Amino acid sequence: MEDLIKLLDENLEVDTYEVIDDEIFIYTKSIRTEATCPYCGHSSSKVHSFYTREFNDLPVLGKKSNIILKNRKFFCNNSDCKYKTFAETFDFLGFKAKKTKRLEEYIINVSQNTSSLAAEKMLKKNVVQVGKSSICNMLKKRNING
Numbered sequence: 001m002e003d004l005i006k007l008l009d010e011n012l013e014v015d016t017y018e019v020i021d022d023e024i025f026i027y028t029k030s031i032r033t034e035a036t037c038p039y040c041g042h043s044s045s046k047v048h049s050f051y052t053r054e055f056n057d058l059p060v061l062g063k064k065s066n067i068i069l070k071n072r073k074f075f076c077n078n079s080d081c082k083y084k085t086f087a088e089t090f091d092f093l094g095f096k097a098k099k100t101k102r103l104e105e106y107i108i109n110v111s112q113n114t115s116s117l118a119a120e121k122m123l124k125k126n127v128v129q130v131g132k133s134s135i136c137n138m139l140k141k142r143n144i145n146g
């Protein structure tokens, strides 16, 4: 499980996981010692607080995956920065996203050549619970961005 999580980000570590029916829940945390403030670019290692972030990823051994990340907030030490704290961010996950980028990619690939209703049904079976309006939005966003 640890190896699978490290494919997303090598600084992630698995605390525990459990399988419930056709879903897997993976509890993870970041062990990176420093994070970069997205507002000013300064690094900080001073943790302010923790909060939980949940998102879906590609299925693991045919189970829909839910990742529960113990996300950290850091203090920004830069006195010129107008933000006092910032949350650690990850390349594999967009800002406030509920799905990893590679899962979104997969959904878009599946949906491109079929109706969003058919895609919803297929994805629901063994990949992720996603509504057809979300699928439409993802496709639209993709078309706008080229």
Ligand SMILES: [Zn+2]
Pocket: 037, 038, 039, 040, 041, 042, 076, 077, 078, 081, 082, 083
């Ligand atoms: Zn800053």
